[in-house]
Amino acid sequence: MNTWSESELVAGCREGRREAFDALVTVHYDRIHRLAWSLAGAEAAADLAQETFLAAVKAFPRFRADAQLSTWLVSILRNQYSLFLRGLRKWKAAPLSDRLPAPEPRPIEREVREILDRVKDLPEELRTTLVLFHVDGMKYADIARAMECPVGTVRSRLFEARERLKRLVSKADRP
Amino acid sequence: MTCREIREALDALLDGELDAGEELTVRDHLDWCRGCVQDYNDLREWHGSLADALAGEVVGPTTAERRRTADAVIAAIRPRTVPMSRLAALVAIGLSVGIVASAVSLSRPPGDQVARVVERIRERQSHDAQLRAVSAEIERDLGEARKVIAARGPEDPAARSVAIGSLNIARRLGADPLEELRRNGDLAATVLNAGAAPAGCISITRTVDGATISVTQGTDGRIRVSVPGYQVEARNMKELLSDHDELCRRYRISGSDGFLTVGDSAAGADWKGRLNLLLRTGAWDEQAQWDAYRDWAAAKAVDAKEFEHRIRSYQERCRDSAKKTASAAPAVNVEAVLREVKTLTRGELKRTQERIESETKKLEARLQEARELRERARGLRLFAEEAGRDR
Numbered sequence: 265m266n267t268w269s270e271s272e273l274v275a276g277c278r279e280g281r282r283e284a285f286d287a288l289v290t291v292h293y294d295r296i297h298r299l300a301w302s303l304a305g306a307e308a309a310a311d312l313a314q315e316t317f318l319a320a321v322k323a324f325p326r327f328r329a330d331a332q333l334s335t336w337l338v339s340i341l342r343n344q345y346s347l348f349l350r351g352l353r354k355w356k357a358a359p360l361s362d363r364l365p366a367p368e369p370r371p372i373e374r375e376v377r378e379i380l381d382r383v384k385d386l387p388e389e390l391r392t393t394l395v396l397f398h399v400d401g402m403k404y405a406d407i408a409r410a411m412e413c414p415v416g417t418v419r420s421r422l423f424e425a426r427e428r429l430k431r432l433v434s435k436a437d438r439p
Numbered sequence: 440m441t442c443r444e445i446r447e448a449l450d451a452l453l454d455g456e457l458d459a460g461e462e463l464t465v466r467d468h469l470d471w472c473r474g475c476v477q478d479y480n481d482l483r484e485w486h487g488s489l490a491d492a493l494a495g496e497v498v499g500p501t502t503a504e505r506r507r508t509a510d511a512v513i514a515a516i517r518p519r520t521v522p523m524s525r526l527a528a529l530v531a532i533g534l535s536v537g538i539v540a541s542a543v544s545l546s547r548p549p550g551d552q553v554a555r556v557v558e559r560i561r562e563r564q565s566h567d568a569q570l571r572a573v574s575a576e577i578e579r580d581l582g583e584a585r586k587v588i589a590a591r592g593p594e595d596p597a598a599r600s601v602a603i604g605s606l607n608i609a610r611r612l613g614a615d616p617l618e619e620l621r622r623n624g625d626l627a628a629t630v631l632n633a634g635a636a637p638a639g640c641i642s643i644t645r646t647v648d649g650a651t652i653s654v655t656q657g658t659d660g661r662i663r664v665s666v667p668g669y670q671v672e673a674r675n676m677k678e679l680l681s682d683h684d685e686l687c688r689r690y691r692i693s694g695s696d697g698f699l700t701v702g703d704s705a706a707g708a709d710w711k712g713r714l715n716l717l718l719r720t721g722a723w724d725e726q727a728q729w730d731a732y733r734d735w736a737a738a739k740a741v742d743a744k745e746f747e748h749r750i751r752s753y754q755e756r757c758r759d760s761a762k763k764t765a766s767a768a769p770a771v772n773v774e775a776v777l778r779e780v781k782t783l784t785r786g787e788l789k790r791t792q793e794r795i796e797s798e799t800k801k802l803e804a805r806l807q808e809a810r811e812l813r814e815r816a817r818g819l820r821l822f823a824e825e826a827g828r829d830r
Contacts, residue, residue, distance in 0.1 A: 293500065294505075308667070310500060310507075317512045398489055404456045
């Protein structure tokens, strides 16, 4: 059901109404899932999206009336993604001798695969900025609100992310 | 603006994020600087590749994933809180009603509330009496089972199963009879000491829906599951299945302690290894008990016909004996309870009712578990008796 206005949805969630939270998921799930996919990969996308909504339920009493739901959810996604990365790094660092190779990627163009592989090497704040802009088409100002930083920082992060990525991709291209 | 500054601004220009004044400056620069025009064209191509790569790979969620999140979110919603304004109104109404009511009946609770509390107390005492009766039955059955196999060595398969099963059941019931058994030189204690032998590590790795899953049960009985992105750990299979049911469903992980399955693949220890794991994990369920009996009966039977006969006969005896369980009649002095409850004020009565309801709930859960354990204990006794006759 998509007939809730933003203010109705916020009021319903504040009151803890089940149908309001159901609508919150209906309206925002696909977008959060898409971003989660781009940030954390196919295997973790559904879990990361779910963790984002569960964290949103807990954090709803702190939701400010002047904020936008979609931007607020993205900021929660970013926090959850940071937690996910920390967990992943801890796991990667653990001496697991039986770590298994990742599943075979789908055959897509070489440059696209190269970009996707190298995006993972960017620091979290650069990668998130890049994904929010290119995957979600968010404006600098909205990214700044979601990432709690000045607009100028978004601009310089995007510049930095693209530069680094280009260097990484061309380095990999060299024989 | 220098070419370096222009280069930085080109990104924002392509993103449509330059303000009008800055855009004019950049475009003026592009009119005469061939190097920056070249940069602009390269950058435009690069932006296109990035957008295609990042946005093009994403596959939308399934309906099931969306539904699962919605269900999890709804399950996580806290009870609705009453807004302060409404709360104030309710308090005001409550106070005025309270003043009128107290003028009529002071602070004594109404009769139907007293009756409800008395009924709850009766219920709790009934549960308590039943739990004690069931526990006594279990202890009796386990004691008898251990007595029958006492003369056997810890390597005897039936004796070993009965000893480990009875210890696990007693522990789940809340008792740990090990010290006493050790003092008495009981076989169960000997088996526990002998159980220090390594149980072996069981491991299974399989690809499910493109993801590689690895499930391992270590010598300590703990189960570790590695899936792409993270890993979980549980004390035993029961805990894994209950605490991570979604993960287990998704990757089709199931089995029991000492016998793991992922999808269509399975891996397991031999029966002695499984018993050692069951001893460590403390999980003695219906399946473990059946496996124990089947393993023993298969070794004893001379042919398939006799094996089948033994199994059927054991099943029937278990079923019949489950019917013959003692019923516990609670001895509740209703008059005395009523007299006591009637002396309570409204507030005291409310608190008493809440406390008793919480205790009853816990007792109900323990009673349900004890009833299941009674069936295991009775089955073990029958197993031990049959093994005793069969020596």
